[in-house]
Amino acid sequence: MGFNLRSTWAIYTRELMRALRTAFQSILAPVLTTSLYFIVFGAAIGGRMPDLGGVSYGAFIVPGLLLLTLLSESTSNASFGIYMPRFTGTIYELLSAPVGVAETLVGFVGAAATKSLILAAIILTTALLFVDYTIAHPILAIGYIMLVAASFSLFGFILGIWADSFEKLGIIPQLILLPLTFLGGTFYSIDMLPEPWRTAALFNPIVYLVNGLRWTFYGASDVNIWVSFGLTLGFLAICVTIITIIFKTGWRLRA
Amino acid sequence: MDLGRGQFLKQEQWSGDVTQPILEIANLTKKYPGGLTALDDVDLTVHKGEIFALLGPNGAGKTTLIGAVCGLVRPSGGTIRAFGHDLATNWRSARARIGLVPQELSTDMFEQVQRAVAYSRGLFGLPADPARIEEILRSLSLWDKRKEQIRALSGGMKRRVLIAKALAHEPDLLFLDEPTAGVDVELRRDMWKLIGEMRERGVTIILTTHYIEEAEEMADRVGIIRNGKILMVDDKASMMRRLGSTEAVIEMKQPLTDIPDALSKYPLTLTAGGIHLRYRGGDGSGLGRAEVAQVTRHLAISGIEYVGIDIRDSSLEDIFVGLVEESA
Numbered sequence: 142m143g144f145n146l147r148s149t150w151a152i153y154t155r156e157l158m159r160a161l162r163t164a165f166q167s168i169l170a171p172v173l174t175t176s177l178y179f180i181v182f183g184a185a186i187g188g189r190m191p192d193l194g195g196v197s198y199g200a201f202i203v204p205g206l207l208l209l210t211l212l213s214e215s216t217s218n219a220s221f222g223i224y225m226p227r228f229t230g231t232i233y234e235l236l237s238a239p240v241g242v243a244e245t246l247v248g249f250v251g252a253a254a255t256k257s258l259i260l261a262a263i264i265l266t267t268a269l270l271f272v273d274y275t276i277a278h279p280i281l282a283i284g285y286i287m288l289v290a291a292s293f294s295l296f297g298f299i300l301g302i303w304a305d306s307f308e309k310l311g312i313i314p315q316l317i318l319l320p321l322t323f324l325g326g327t328f329y330s331i332d333m334l335p336e337p338w339r340t341a342a343l344f345n346p347i348v349y350l351v352n353g354l355r356w357t358f359y360g361a362s363d364v365n366i367w368v369s370f371g372l373t374l375g376f377l378a379i380c381v382t383i384i385t386i387i388f389k390t391g392w393r394l395r396a
Numbered sequence: 397m398d399l400g401r402g403q404f405l406k407q408e409q410w411s412g413d414v415t416q417p418i419l420e421i422a423n424l425t426k427k428y429p430g431g432l433t434a435l436d437d438v439d440l441t442v443h444k445g446e447i448f449a450l451l452g453p454n455g456a457g458k459t460t461l462i463g464a465v466c467g468l469v470r471p472s473g474g475t476i477r478a479f480g481h482d483l484a485t486n487w488r489s490a491r492a493r494i495g496l497v498p499q500e501l502s503t504d505m506f507e508q509v510q511r512a513v514a515y516s517r518g519l520f521g522l523p524a525d526p527a528r529i530e531e532i533l534r535s536l537s538l539w540d541k542r543k544e545q546i547r548a549l550s551g552g553m554k555r556r557v558l559i560a561k562a563l564a565h566e567p568d569l570l571f572l573d574e575p576t577a578g579v580d581v582e583l584r585r586d587m588w589k590l591i592g593e594m595r596e597r598g599v600t601i602i603l604t605t606h607y608i609e610e611a612e613e614m615a616d617r618v619g620i621i622r623n624g625k626i627l628m629v630d631d632k633a634s635m636m637r638r639l640g641s642t643e644a645v646i647e648m649k650q651p652l653t654d655i656p657d658a659l660s661k662y663p664l665t666l667t668a669g670g671i672h673l674r675y676r677g678g679d680g681s682g683l684g685r686a687e688v689a690q691v692t693r694h695l696a697i698s699g700i701e702y703v704g705i706d707i708r709d710s711s712l713e714d715i716f717v718g719l720v721e722e723s724a
Contacts, residue, residue, distance in 0.1 A: 151518030
């Protein structure tokens with residue numbers, strides 16, 4: 142027996158249903174927050190800011206803000222998705238079922254990534270109400286958004302297994318991911334930074350993610366676009382490897 | 397078919413097929429990093445169609461044993477074969493046919509009852525079957541609650557949901573970890589009835605329980621576990637034959653100073669200043685009662701008057717307590 146499609150579908154649909162059950166928290170809240178960013182930084186302040194590389198400031202921040210939401214939502218959805226069964230004890234059902242790492246990942250991570258993609262679509266549509274932007278490479282943009290959503294959903298899944306308290310569940314997204322995203326060129330081009338901060342910014346991996354997505358929108362980037370794609374793919378591969386090892390050893394899952 | 401407790405699962409009804417082991421555990425060991433040995437070289441074979449009760453005090457290793465079979469616990473050593481499949485290498489085929497009702501009330505409290513049960517079926521790789529889900533829910537008196545969130549149900553109803561979830565994928569081997577702990581009499585009777593019906597369908601059931609009376613009533617065979625070791629596995633009748641005894645107290649009209657010579661071959665003692673002639677012996681197969689009858693007959697013939705007899709056979713509980721204390 143190989144990949145169990147029905148099991149995967151059961152996990153996937155249940156996770157999506159869970160998101161719908163908490164639609165206000167999981168969909169409306171991030172959309173509202175991002176819209177506020179667009180209103181404040183895009184429509185209100187953006188009008189007084191100079192264009193960056195020929196792109197209006199309001200449009201410039203769209204990929205960064207989208208990425209900000211993608212990272213935080215993908216991570217929190219996936220981490221919560223696997224942490225809650227561990228916390229409540231319902232993980233027993235998953236562990237005793239004939240499902241392996243592949244089905245579990247596609248189910249949980251697929252659902253988290255799908256939710257992020259739905260959010261991304263809503264945010265991009267909402268952004269049109271406040272700022273005028275275009276997407277230079279729409280197919281690549283969709284592909285890159287999917288790649289980032291999948292990678293950070295995998296990352297969130299690892300966090301959800303690692304965390305043994307709600308506090309730990311929030312530490313990395315709030316204390317590491319969020320600051321790195323804000324400092325990763327979400328609201329500015331790193332070319333605007335003086336040295337040594339510009340060089341220091343190049344050690345922030347989020348810079349490459351933001352610029353990767355920004356390139357798909359406007360065809361311009363602060364960093365080499367292939368480095369961005371390579372890093373994202375590498376991050377995804379590392380996460381898959383870690384999760385495979387976790388399932389093989391049963392770390393934090395099996396007694 | 398009504399399977400009320402009175403007609404339920406007597407020993408002679410055992411349909412377990414000893415030629416078809418459904419679960420074979422050999423040298424199973426579980427040692428935790430802290431040094432605790434939860435399972436110590438456990439060997440156990442369970443046959444197709446039988447109801448097997450695992451008895452043991454708290455911390456004996458019952459839940460760990462179930463967890464090792466169901467994939468919740470990583471064994472430190474030994475092998476587990478279910479339906480002929482080695483669980484270390486061919487776990488998918490085996491797990492698809494195993495169901496588990498955990499001891500804790502672990503459910504997604506915000507999920508609707510019907511959806512939760514349907515999810516379990518899908519998780520185990522079976523196609524959706526609303527008719528089957530309805531049948532399960534009706535059999536557990538959950539149909540009227542199918543649209544309710546699980547958190548709105550009482551503790552007993554939540555346990556029914558767990559049972560429904562475990563039955564959703566129609567398992568051939570079902571583990572019930574303390575299924576009737578903390579449930580009311582009605583649910584306990586329903587549980588027994590349900591277990592009887594599952595057995596009729598050929599489901600093999602392994603249950604742990606603190607209620608020895610329950611094990612006596614339901615199980616074909618009983619395993620006693622303590623400190624991770626299986627102390628004994630046998631069917632109840634054999635266990636009683638091997639370890640059972642009869643205890644009788646014959647209250648004399650006048651105190652005896654000595655046991656009559658003619659009764660010296662019986663295991664008798666005098667207590668309470670000679671007022672009580674105490675018999676303790678037999679083998680759990682009726683020998684004890686026969687010997688007590690012979691003793692009283694002899695007393696009557698000898699003109700020794702007695703005013704009462706209190707006689708009782710040892711129960712499974714006595715055997716269980718004796719074995720557990722002996723191994724402590």
